[in-house]
Amino acid sequence: MVPGSDRSLREGLRKGATLAGLLALLPLLGCDPGPKGPGGQAAGQSCPRPQTFLTTQAFNVQEQEIRALRRQAFAGDFFAQIDLARRYGGAEAEARKIHDPVEAAVWYQLALSNPDGFAPIVMAAQGQRPGRRLQDCREAERLGAYSALERLLERMSSEERQDVRDRVIYVLSTQGAPGFRTLARLHDVSFGPFGDPMESSPIDPRDLKRGRPPAAATLFTRNDVDVYLFNYLAAQSGDVAGFVMLKDFERSSTGRAALGADAQAKAKRWTPPFEFYPPQAPESGVPLSDESLRAGEAEAAALARVDELPFIHVGHALAYLRVTEKPALTKASLTATEIQAFQAMLGRPATGRLSSLEEVRAIQYAAVNGQARSQLTLAVMYSEGVGVPRDYARAFHWFSQADRQGNAEAKYAMSTFFSLGMEGVADQDKASAVVYQIDAALAGFKPSAQRLRELLAQVSRAPRT
Incomplete structure (x- = not known):
């Protein structure tokens, strides 16, 4: 006080x-x-x-x-x-x-x-x-x-x-x-x-x-x-x-x-040590739920844009987490039992209805657990302010995590960060950009600004399926 x-x-x-x-x-x-x-x-x-x-x-x-x-x-x-x-x-x-x-x-x-x-x-x-x-x-x-x-x-x-x-x-x-x-x-x-x-x-x-x-x-x-x-x-x-x-x-x-x-x-x-609070649980089964979401304007605006994210990315994340047997194409194709199972993993109330925050958490949880696809998706979400407030330092972090797993699109995105520079990212070494562009080409992805724009559009601006 x-x-x-x-x-x-x-x-x-x-x-x-x-x-x-x-x-x-x-x-x-x-x-x-x-x-x-x-x-x-x-x-x-x-x-x-x-x-x-x-x-x-x-x-x-x-x-x-x-x-x-x-x-x-x-x-x-x-x-x-x-x-x-x-x-x-x-x-x-x-x-x-x-x-x-x-x-x-x-x-x-x-x-x-x-x-x-x-x-x-x-x-x-x-x-x-x-x-x-x-x-x-x-x-x-x-x-x-x-x-x-x-x-x-x-x-x-x-x-x-x-x-x-x-x-x-x-x-x-x-x-x-x-x-x-x-x-x-x-x-x-x-x-x-x-x-x-x-x-x-x-x-x-x-x-x-x-x-x-x-x-x-x-x-x-x-x-x-x-x-x-x-x-x-x-x-x-x-x-x-x-x-x-x-x-x-x-x-x-x-x-x-x-x-x-x-x-x-x-x-x-700088990025926080965690993407969200680790949802571990003692023997009781009561998870260490994350209650940190701030209801600020930036957070509300970002969550309001979740519908711009094609649901297939959430579906792939839930399948990776073994909540579903295969990726769900739409939210409606999820059963209440599957949603409640995921909510229990997060320590969220078991409503049986997937909220916008929980859709974001699915991507985050899969990214934290090593899925390169979700890491790339989360990186673009931070780049565009979709579901999460725009944060280029966190975008850079998740692009780099996907890059380490050999994701070709992430490799090119990393080269863009290095060569053009993005607000909040201090590494601007153009020599590194050349290395990343060559590496991306060898990985089967032809570097081009147009391809990066298409990637951003695919993940963050495409109409919802």
Whole structure:
């Protein structure tokens, strides 16, 4: 919350009310007292909020509650992030078959990095002490979260820690400028290990000075290039705060200002670690659903153009994923059972009706799992803004993935990126273009601008079958 803002306090209360509604208006009760953190300070009592534990072992109830928490957590709700982490890593997680240490660590890390957890809280009534009780309980929540995160990370391999880091980066990147600013703080030595003010960090400063600092303090590597990168990405979205942070960072030292060219080149090629959140599932079968879609103008406009994509591309993707035996030519030829099977793979509600977003997810899911055809299709979708907002860096990524599998059209598209240059792609080496054009010819595809235009028309502008 923004210090001194009554509106922010009301917004925080509104979020709590929304979560309460999603969880069947359960009574406001405190959770268990938090444990003592590694620094030795008592965590105290948790903040009051809807009690979210299960009252039944029924699968559908557990699924509904987790999805409700995930929607709130993806949107940046501090308490939902804490409670979701406890679900995946708590004492009863194994009994409910939702035990997932990586997922628990992701949401603890996101909660600890959430400004709503450490921003000063000001009461509305004049003359009252600043919301001491609420502030204290949030400090307790963060201290307990840090203690739990530290235990989880200490038991993880380097690969598991990388997975935690990648998922955190993905979730924050879906939040737009605020998420990019948080990522910048996570890499900035001027802030605490969670992107928080040093004085608000739940980690005891003495622990940071040890020869072996806490695992939670080393999850994100501090470096100026990534600070510049993420502030630059925030500023590029038109975010004033991101622009101010970027300029303050540049002015802080001549060395930092000199990083501009390299960091901006990296930003032009930057893509999130995932195409969408990995839809894995613990033993319970409740998938780790992606609740990240932002209902912005660009996203809405892109989804509105899905009908320009010939459905056969979705059909090929579903066949590749073994949802159907053969590619469906039209949406109407899919059965409700087939659609529900795919929705279950994504962790989406089983409506039996394929939505525009789910059509896009079919292409994305097949591309992520290695189908060259879907990789090429997704690349053109990003090039044209069909189904997904136009993003040339992501288009370049998927063209290159298809190219690695020997796709001839992708090889020529890559040569076009290299030789002509596209907004958001920094690699402009014309020598590489010549190599790609020769390679494409040898692969049986004659390079020509006309053929590329035909490809774009085929995938993104042809009438729907």
